[in-house]
Amino acid sequence: MAQASVAETRQSSWWHRNQQQLTPWLFLAPGILFFLFYVIFPIFQSFNLSLYEWDGLGQAEYVGLYNYEELYWDDAFYTSLKNNVIWLLLYLLAIPAGLFIALFLNQTVTGIRLYKSLFFFPFVISQVVVGLVFTWFYDPTFGILNVLLGAVGLPPLNVLGDENWVTVGIIVAGLWPQTAYCMILYLTGLNAVDPEQIEAGRLDGAKGWRMLWYIIVPQLRPATFIAFVVTIIGALRSFDLISVMTNGGPFGASRVLSFYMFEVALSEYGFRMGYGAAIAVVLFLIMLAFIAYFLWSMYKEEKAR
Structure with a gap:
């Protein structure tokens, strides 16, 4: 009995000595476990799956780096990659646009609350709704865009049906809520x-x-860092607007990597899960490179202070 009492006392004293250090980790533990299970584990699972040919139902066949070799010769992959680069370059316009709107809204003028509500509105509505609104806006028969073009004597423009304009048109739709977020x-x-x-x-x-x-x-460096990271991730994983507005058309001209991954893995290309995983790995590595660069830049700036 005496030995048990001594052991309990030691255990209790150890907990009291380390309680302050352990308590935060106990609160963080559920979030860390969810992050590991739903984010980190699927990343490694995607790397592994990209080495197989699998339709999602039958036996997976190990093919090594064949899926990546096929990507090298895939014209649709390069079209998607090119569109992702265009998305990335034009999407960054949301950052200076968001800054100047914020500077305007930070003033004390009559009706500023109404202005803030109008600019905040795109952020709270669904991307699907944004896609539908801009689909109607671009419609060649009754869309407001062609009404405005006709008013100044310009010919009508089928934005979503033109291979040269479709990607830019979808990006403009995406810039509306992204600017509100910035x-x-x-x-x-x-x-x-x-x-x-x-x-x-x-x-x-x-x-x-x-x-x-x-x-x-x-003094706005922290906000700018978050804006850059979120905007780059948004540009590289753009999917919902493309799905709603064009479904990758016309003739695959508006595809991006995330949408092409969906097509080859879960759509008309025969459920090629391994090939879709290879596209996902490429997209992940591109995102990782950009985010690592910004984190390293922020670290160097903080270290130099």
């Missing part, structure tokens, strides 16, 4: 801007663009 990030960041630095800048004669570039923008 605006919210910058509005939050502007609330944390040090007014003393702004006042010091004014005393030094900084105003307009100089004030923005040298005083305000450096």
